[in-house]
Amino acid sequence: MKLSAIILSVLFTFSAQAAVTIGLVDVQKVLTSIKEGQSVMKSLEKSFNSKKDTLKKDEEKIKKAGEDLKKQAAVLSEQARLTKERDIQEQIMKVQSKAAEFQKDMQKMENDLKKPIIEKLRPLIEEVSKASAVSMTFELGSAPIIYAESKKDLTADVIKAYDKKYPVK
Numbered sequence: 588m589k590l591s592a593i594i595l596s597v598l599f600t601f602s603a604q605a606a607v608t609i610g611l612v613d614v615q616k617v618l619t620s621i622k623e624g625q626s627v628m629k630s631l632e633k634s635f636n637s638k639k640d641t642l643k644k645d646e647e648k649i650k651k652a653g654e655d656l657k658k659q660a661a662v663l664s665e666q667a668r669l670t671k672e673r674d675i676q677e678q679i680m681k682v683q684s685k686a687a688e689f690q691k692d693m694q695k696m697e698n699d700l701k702k703p704i705i706e707k708l709r710p711l712i713e714e715v716s717k718a719s720a721v722s723m724t725f726e727l728g729s730a731p732i733i734y735a736e737s738k739k740d741l742t743a744d745v746i747k748a749y750d751k752k753y754p755v756k
Contacts, residue, residue: 606736606737607722607723607735607736607737608719608720608721608722608737608738608739609721609722609723609724609725609732609735609737609738609739610715610716610719610721610722610723610724610725610738610739610741611724611725611726611727611732611738611739611740611741611742612712612724612725612726612727612740612741612742612745613726613727613728613740613742614705614708614726614727614728615728616727616742616746617708617742617745617746617749618701618704618705620746621704621746621749621750621753622750622754622755623704623749623750623753623755624701624704626755627697627700627701627704630696630700631693631696631697631700634693634696635693638689638692638693641685641689642682642685642686642689645678645681645682645685646682648678649675649678649679649682652671652674652675652678653675656668656671656672656675659671707749707752707753708745708749711745711748711749711752712724712741712745714748715741715744715745715748716741718744719739719741719744721739721741724741727742
């Protein structure tokens with residue numbers, strides 16, 4: 588019994604001293620570097636620019652209405668001036684509401700487009716981690732490792748593996 592306890596303690600000591608290598612993956616960098624991710628980013632950018640142009644046109648209309656009001660302020664009655672100011676404020680509120688809705692739509696679109704990539708990425712990160720002989724892998728953005736005696740950045744390997752396994756047609 589004592590002999591087995593001594594053997595176990597010696598084995599535990601050796602295994603505790605074994606090098607533990609931490610794998611690190613910058614998922615955001617992977618998403619922007621893989622070909623499929625670049626395609627998603629182009630779609631998002633196209634949609635964003637379209638929405639931005641719409642907002643810019645609305646803002647220009649408001650700016651013009653404000654300039655017109657300044658020019659006409661001296662000749663308008665108090666009631667007419669207040670009505671125009673109220674109209675401009677309502678237009679501003681509509682544009683702000685539209686901007687918030689556009690932002691929400693863009694966030695949803697981004698999540699919807701990235702979700703299938705992330706689902707394919709998780710098992711691939713596991714494969715690359717095993718092939719790289721790391722003990723654990725962390726996402727750089729969510730759990731930054733300040734110090735690890737032995738760490739390895741797997742980001743480039745994951746990008747290569749993803750583009751190889753899921754080529755964009």
